Amino acid sequence: MLLKAHMSTDAGNAAIQKGTMGATIEKVLGALKPEAAYFTVDGGKRTAFIVFDLKEVSDMPVSLESLFIELGASIDITPAMTPDDLRKGLSQLA
Numbered sequence: 001m002l003l004k005a006h007m008s009t010d011a012g013n014a015a016i017q018k019g020t021m022g023a024t025i026e027k028v029l030g031a032l033k034p035e036a037a038y039f040t041v042d043g044g045k046r047t048a049f050i051v052f053d054l055k056e057v058s059d060m061p062v063s064l065e066s067l068f069i070e071l072g073a074s075i076d077i078t079p080a081m082t083p084d085d086l087r088k089g090l091s092q093l094a
Contacts, residue, residue, distance in 0.1 A: 001051070001052055001053070001054045001077050001078065001079060001080060002049065002050075002051055002077070002078045002079075002080040003032070003048070003049070003050040003051075003052065003064075003075060003076070003077050004042075004047065004048070004049055004075070004076045004077075004078075005047065005048045005050070005067050005071075005073040005074070005075050006042065006043065006045040006046070006047050006073060006074045006075075007045060007046040007047070007048070007067070007071040007072065007073045008045075008071060008072030008073065009045060009046070010072065011070070011071050011072030011073075012046050012071055012072070015070060015071055020070065021071075024066050024067075024070045024071060025039075025048070027066050028050075028063065028064070028066050028067055029050075031059075031062060031063040031064075031066075032050060032052040032063050033052065033053075034050045034051055034052040035051045035052060035053070036050070036051045037049070037050045037051070038050075051080065054077075060077075
């Protein structure tokens with residue numbers, strides 16, 4: 001899965017001032033165990049792009065609630081394939 005999280009500027013500023021931003025990000029990364037994680041600015045907002053394997057849909061609340069509650073994030077999750085996944089899918093087209 002590809003997760004895109006835009007963090008609220010106000011909530012992000014408050015988390016930085018309280019010193020909790022790093023701990024919140026670490027909590028999310030610990031829950032997701034990502035293959036890759038990148039942090040940038042997108043659309044003028046602090047943004048995280050995180051690639052991870054979602055084994056169970058029911059894992060979403062425990063993995064993502066910190067982004068909503070503590071950072072006021074808006075989140076998009078998009079299914080994504082590895083090269084092996086793509087090869088497997090393409091082989092089934094023949």
